[in-house]
Amino acid sequence: MTARTVLRNEWRLLMADRALRVVLGLFAVLLVYALANGVVWMRFQARTVEAVQAGNVERTRAIAEELAAIENGAEPASRFADPRAPNVLGGPRGSHTAVLEPGPLTALAVGQSDLLPYYYDVNIYTNESSFQQNGEVENPLNLMVGRFDLAFVVIYLLPLLVLAVSFNVLSEEREQGTLALTLSQPVSARRVVAAKLSFRALLVVGMVLAVSLLGILVTGGFSSPGRVLLWCATVVAYALFWFVLAAWVNSLRRSSAWNATVLVGAWLVLVVVLPAAINIASGLLHPLPSRVQMVTAQREASNEAVNRRSELLARYLEDHPEMAGGVVAEEPGLGALAWAATDAVNRRLEEVTSEHDARRAEQIALVRRYRFLSPALLAQEVLIDAAGTGDARFAGFQSQVRAFAEQWREFFVPAILASEQMDASVLPDLPRFRLEDEEGADVARRAGVPLTVLGALLVLAGVGAGVGLGRVRGAD
Amino acid sequence: MKHIVRKEFTDVLRDGRFRWCSVLVGALLLVSLGHGWVQARSAQQEHAAAQATARDHWESQGEKNPHSAAHYGIYAFKPRLALSFVDEGVDPYTGTSVWLEAHRQNDFLLRPAQDATAAQRIGALTAAQVLQHLVPLLIILLTFGALAGERERGTLRQLLATGIGRRELALGKALGIAGALALLLVPAALVGAAALVVGSPGPAASPLARGVVLAGVYLAYFTAFLALSLAVSAWARSARTALVILLGVWVVNGLVAPRVAVDLSKWLHPTPSALEFARNVEREMAAGVEGIPRPDRPALTEQLLAEHGVERVEDLPVNEVGVYLQESEEFGNRIFDRNYGALWDTFERQGVVHEALAVVAPLLAVRTLSMGLAGTDVEQHRHFATAAEAYRRDLMRRMNGDLAENSRTGDTYLAGPELWEETPPLEYAAPTLGWVLGNRILSILVLGTWLVGAVLAAAARVRQAEVG
């Protein structure tokens, strides 16, 4: 009864307040604009993915054609690109591009998808340095600023809107004198504030969820219901956190101006200052060696490898007897020698990379530990993870591409070592990349801890608000 | 008026809000300056060392065919400029190194941002960002009540009754607030200048002059914000209205407009996908462009034989392979110039969209100028990329020239360390201050307009302000 009464009254107050209507209308426009941006980006990526996959088919077709022609007695088009040679068929010419489809909710959160590569050409020369390529062509200035997507609106602007509509939820009643009259009725301050905030939350969160669901509908994201649910849950939890925080500050029985100052300060600290402080601290405590050292290491390894090719081949065959096949180590072919050098460089690169990755893991662990301080960081993490544009999905893709590259090498290297030629009969057996995309359950598992912490922060602020509001009397 | 300045100054200093905010902003400013300096310095040292090692590799590659050496190539590392510790700009998002090798222009690889997490992407805070985002917020908090608050409390009536002019009153307040801010900003500027003089993190053309202009740009930005806040405070009916309007301005200026500029610039000046770009280069390499076909080796041979009046390639006074390779380079360069040139031009046009939107958000003008002066904008990345590419072309010309001049077709020719050593190292000269400012006329004009406009608006609003 109380709730419905308050909601109805709030609606009337809202309709009577022009400034609030303008702000809400503006927010709706920004939401739709953000969604449109996301949809455009997702379609762009989907088109590129299609073109990349068409490229795979086209390369295989061209090779099959040439192999058939050679079988019928024609000469290979180029001595250096003879598709029968395993280092050609398995090299750049016959390479297979491994692709990561856009995350199911990319339209809602661009996340890391504008920065990280989402397809890799895999061939026998794929090594750690292959993973150092740039992603999509993008103006660095645009990368620096970041996209105006729904995730941005939710993380930065939504809290500001929440604060704008609720910083004076109780203080205004007191300042305009209606609080005494209200509390002389058989209702508690807690219930009145809860009802007033529920109305605002319904309105604001409703708008965000409606636009999100529209985006998901348009881009076919409902095929991943788990992600949709996670997205919605995070939006709700994050928005509620700010509402409850506003309630808490209101329960301290100070003026509207004081509430506004404190809440804007809280926004600044939680959304801007803390994430920055955490990153600066992690950078100072665990400085990351730059990748520049990798370049030098790779150069040195390849110089050395070229000079010690025979020795390296012998060692390679000792380490990988399964690759040896019919090769006689004493009479290695040119391809075998080259391969031994390539492999040595790869090994050295793997060493350097794993050192680098270990340092990076330390830094990330620190950031992850302290991200619990900022609801904005928690929300961002889960939102882009749910969208399929977070770091984890890209890392998963990369490690699958690494495994695939290994599989690719295993297919071709024995023939290289044996200086064998290949023919059309191997084409159906060529390794093909099949992404084992993360399931909704994997994402949910990763989201478990951050969402729980976000929930805990919500409850904490809620308890503070509840206790504070319990003390509110009409005679303040 | 002296009294007003002094009163306002004391008032601000005694205000708990200001003390807390300025301690926070000051601490962030110093920490981000320090962090930026440490990072820029270690990056610069690393790049300098890597560049030296790369040269070492080049010189010690032993006896080799010059074309093999060309394939071996050399890496170029982008130097961190002196002022990049104030504003790292787009540096985390541009590659740091490029492989200069035969036949192709490569992309800059190793973007530091790719090694960071998404959390680090939203949480980057440089000294420039503190200056661009947080100091204006501080100015707003100090100024919104300057006139609106006095009017609400009824003290404005009292003040004006003493016979002081409104403009004097407003100017006095502005100077008082500016004085309080100076307590925060001047030490930070001195620390920055000291860092530049004592241990410059990297090379730059005239770093001190750049630093002085940079300080001027921020001074103009803060003055514009202060004047704007005063204007709103004089115009608004209540202090609360003034605060709400100014916070709205702050959100549009710092959060909304910069990101709108991203999408607007992409919409007005679309870039190709990486795939389209690569395929286009590939296609042009195969089919030729601008009516110029891919160099045809037999035809070239015929031409050379005819030119020198000999019958056999072995009798040519030059190595036909070297001539052909250089022809191929020149052909490729034409294609790289077209494609990379078009891409860079698109980036620049996108940058102009960001600059133009400064009409609604002065931050965009300040950011452009700040990155430009720090040497961390897209244009100066292009400047280095162009220098590196010019170096690559020179290197290839030398290698192919040596091959053509010092060997004959069919020889097994190996060049020695003298050739590697006589190839000059890459000497990069950062662009001059004049070059930077010349590219940034639009931003200078827009920022200047904001400054003048805000001061005029403040003067007009103060003159018309209601006493209440």
Added chain:
Amino acid sequence: MNTPESRHPAELGNGRAPLLEARGLSKNYGATRALDSLDLAIAPGEVYCLLGPNGAGKTTTINLFLGFVAPTSGQAFIAGLDVSAHDRETKQRIAYIPEQVMLYRNLSGLENLEYFAALGGKGALTPGRLTDILVEAGLERSAVDQRVSEYSKGMRQKVGIAIAIAKEADALLLDEPTSGLDPQASNEFSELIERLKNRGVAVLMATHDLFRAKETGTRVGIMRYGRLVTELGTEEIGHADLERIYLKHMHD
């Protein structure tokens, strides 16, 4: 004349079970004793006027009945229920009209009434019925749909009364309801209170207005320094020179 302490609180009333009752009600603010062992009982159909200078404890008494402040000792009862133990139930029985009836300025009088009546548990009243109540409370029918920002103080006061009527409150707590009203508005207000009294509503009114107290009050209590120093019954008010008695107690 008996002192209040020597009599049972209900003795002075009309003999019906009291709707508002204070037993040894005290309130300290720090070292200050704002209210000192107040005993009071107001039966249906009574209008009890509390007189006294500022700081005598009148508003504290009303706040204690409203549960806005908790008593230091003693109890306040509404219809026999302890206010501090039955917040909801007691508030369902009372209506409160402060010195300034503050309403939502952007809403009309009708919308305000609808809201507060619904909060008071009368959500089922139709707009037509609510309009009648506003008119009954003395508001012009044409003013009912105007925004409250255009209302005078007297008009807002009438909406306050309308809230009490709509709620069918058994008891009415009034805090300086007529201060700042012009004589005509003040008079209309008294008539409304009279009408509610006749319906059996118990009214507790804190006021400075001796004239109004004499006219509408069935009983008058004079407070000073948190104590009820004297009480006058209906007949005594009628005959007594209230002003003289009041001033006499102020100078004791």
